[in-house]
Amino acid sequence: TAKAEGRNRYHFYANDMSERAHLRMDIEQGLRRALATDSLLVHYQPRVDLADRRIVGVEALVRWLHPQRGIISPLSFISIAEECGIIEHLGRWVLQRACSEMLAVVRSRPPGETFHLAVNVSARQFLGVDFVAVVRSVLDETGFPASALELEITESTLQATERSLSILQALEALGVAISIDDFGTGYSSLSVLRDLPIKRIKIDRSFIIDLPTSENQRAVVEAIVALSKAMQMSITVEGIEHPAQAEILENLGCEEGQGYLFARPMPFAELLTLLASGLPARPSSGTTP
Ligand code: C2E
Ligand code: MG
Ligand code: MG
Ligand code: MG
Numbered sequence: 400t401a402k403a404e405g406r407n408r409y410h411f412y413a414n415d416m417s418e419r420a421h422l423r424m425d426i427e428q429g430l431r432r433a434l435a436t437d438s439l440l441v442h443y444q445p446r447v448d449l450a451d452r453r454i455v456g457v458e459a460l461v462r463w464l465h466p467q468r469g470i471i472s473p474l475s476f477i478s479i480a481e482e483c484g485i486i487e488h489l490g491r492w493v494l495q496r497a498c499s500e501m502l503a504v505v506r507s508r509p510p511g512e513t514f515h516l517a518v519n520v521s522a523r524q525f526l527g528v529d530f531v532a533v534v535r536s537v538l539d540e541t542g543f544p545a546s547a548l549e550l551e552i553t554e555s556t557l558q559a560t561e562r563s564l565s566i567l568q569a570l571e572a573l574g575v576a577i578s579i580d581d582f583g584t585g586y587s588s589l590s591v592l593r594d595l596p597i598k599r600i601k602i603d604r605s606f607i608i609d610l611p612t613s614e615n616q617r618a619v620v621e622a623i624v625a626l627s628k629a630m631q632m633s634i635t636v637e638g639i640e641h642p643a644q645a646e647i648l649e650n651l652g653c654e655e656g657q658g659y660l661f662a663r664p665m666p667f668a669e670l671l672t673l674l675a676s677g678l679p680a681r682p683s684s685g686t687t688p
Pocket of ligand 2: 458519551580
């Protein structure tokens, strides 16, 4: 009957709620354990010069190697880590691991060639206690050059403007660069951006998904490129999956791209192999330099 069905649904719903709460606690405890037992991983996704397909840097992306569930995406635990405060510990761990793994890579690049390690920083971490001191001590401990480090923050992190500004300035003084991640998905005012020491804008994948066909998206990217040039910022476009997107973006004046078209995020050992061989030349260009 309908009544029974209703009751069942309610019951199921109640179960669902407690299951979700349970899962949350599970994740929180699991993360604490993972941090204590070193079962987090950092994968690296290459950043590519759109003109010649050289790998010009990598973004560090955390993964959790769960004993039962296998590799878990940050999308399912970063927000929980933020809410329960583990993010500061987790964020420091990622920074430390990425800097120590990438040190030899950065050192072995030919002189004059810039290579950047980008690390994501959440708002709570950025605005938390002594973030600048954490960055400074990781650089000291690992010997990683500050000039090769970029920290990715989102627009929402800049909401607390006065405090953000002093943190940004302290990081700039350290020699670390700042990028705005997922640009366009937040609400940062352009006048605020102009006054901040920001080196790079990362255009979110959602802005380029329909790029080959959408005049509208092309116009938006064009506007962002013009804006970034006016403010002396560089551009990295995220989530490039198709050659047509890469070509249009290059023609619109975007310098760098990141996406499955070039390479997926990968374990450190695979990155080393890829860096040794380089990416294949672009399919459309018949000649190699
Ligand atoms: P994000 O910083 O914007 O990173 C880009 C995300 O897009 C990554 O997802 C990457 O794997 C994915 N991606 C790259 N190329 C493509 C593509 O061509 N197509 C599609 N569909 N996706 C692509 P991932 O690794 O799952 O990370 C998700 C988000 O989790 C990151 O977004 C970032 O906000 C957060 N995150 C990852 N690692 C960390 C970390 O160490 N600390 C903090 N605070 N957040 C992190
Ligand atoms: Mg990022
Ligand atoms: Mg992003
Ligand atoms: Mg994104």
